[in-house]
Amino acid sequence: MPPNMTKVFNYWGMHDKVDSIGVVTERIVMSRFGVLARHALLGHEMLEEAGGEFIALYHSQLRAMLLETARELGAEARSNAEVVEIAEDCRSLRLASGEVLQADVIIGADGSRGTCRQLVHPQDPEKGTGIMLFNSVIPVDRILADPELSTLIQQDQVSQWAWFGHERASVCFPIGPSKDLAWYFFAPDEGVQEGWNDVLSPEEFAPYVSEAEPRLQKLARLARPARSRMMEREFPEEWVHNTGRLVLVGSAAHPFPPGIIYGPSMSLEDASVLAKLFSHLRDEEQIPSFLYAFQNLREERCQKNRSLDINNVRYMMEPEGEGTERRDTLMRAKHDQGRNVLTGDDEDSNVAQWDHNRELFGYDAEDExxxxxxxxxxxxxxxxxxxxxxxxxxxxxxxxxxxxxxxx
Ligand SMILES: Cc1cc2nc3c(=O)[nH]c(=O)nc-3n(C[C@H](O)[C@H](O)[C@H](O)COP(=O)(O)OP(=O)(O)OC[C@H]3O[C@@H](n4cnc5c(N)ncnc54)[C@H](O)[C@@H]3O)c2cc1C
Known part of the structure; x- marks a missing residue:
């Protein structure tokens, strides 16, 4: 969870709950794919400015925590309640059980393949980003059993590790209090299926890391990574159904490809903006204007950050050439001067890339x-x-x- 996401939880008074299931990432260590990591730290100034932290946790625990909190606040949540039909006026819906529920407004948070998105945006083509993701969580005891790998976890500061390579990139970081290691590996798309069910054996995965530094090769032997294509699906032109009583939020409105990090933060910002708008509700007639305002407030930011997220991955796996040489020289020089490589006042593209990230972190959904x-x-x-x-x-x-x- 990037700072713009943790900040929303802080505003909602949920800091301690998040803290109990997450671990704060204190720095990012960046290195070339083929050499041991040594340079580049994440700017504390940047994080202070953003008013939040990077926190890594299990998706399932975050969902459980959100559900528990919603119930404590009086929300009624049902499981096994599949929506099979939404009425034309979007004022009622039918569940698979046959039960019909009435609503003043329907918030379509049913994901990128849900019923609400299909209703608002029936034609929904997808295109590849050209990138393929391998994703795995490796139990901490297996990492600590190897002295070389244990350096990924046993640091004076909790660290995220990022490797930049020729058409390859990788990121790993400890998650949750257990500090199991989440590992992402990116390579060019080879046209495999999207989804979680394509799990590779260490032998199948080995060729992808043959030129990587020793720790990445060892991770590859421990991991059973799930492989998925990073597909992009367009945002619907309208997020609000023409009845003015149904709105798409989260990945139903703005699907992000798997494996990139800002998607869930956009969904939580959605929740924050929507809640704030509806806190002003005095009259049913306000509903459509709040829903249209929601799209106005959110669309551009989500588009921009999806591009930024994908470009961060492309930036890391840029093919070797003059551009990457220049990038690496600048980063090394800053590191050797004892400066943070992510901050700076020059105009190199490295700084520009991170300035966009800084802008992302600093956003305040409630203020908007x-x-x-x-x-x-x-x-x-x-x-x-x-x-x-x-x-x-x-x-x-x-x-x-x-x-x-x-x-x-
Ligand atoms: C392969 C993959 C890997 C990912 N990896 C990461 C990662 O490592 N880190 C990360 O931060 N993000 C990751 N993401 C992204 C993250 O999962 C999404 O950003 C996030 O789940 C979107 O939240 P959402 O609530 O909008 O939608 P979803 O999480 O998709 O939730 C939609 C919900 O609606 C329910 N639903 C759907 N249809 C109906 C219906 N008809 N009736 C009732 N309920 C319905 C579903 O059961 C589901 O519970 C990944 C995504 C994918 C696909």
């Missing part, structure tokens, strides 16, 4: 929603009130405001 409410939502409410009082002078004003709302 508050700004919308102050700039547009309140005006809209006042205009409606004035309209109902029959003030023709103010009616002109309300028309003007509507124009601003639709163009926002």
């Amino acid at each position: 929603a508050d700004n919308w409410w102050v700039q547009w939502g309140l005006l809209q409410e006042r205009a409606k009130a004035a309209h109902s009082e029959g003030d023709t002078h103010l009616e002109m004003f309300s028309l003007d405001v509507s124009e601003r709302i639709s163009s926002s």
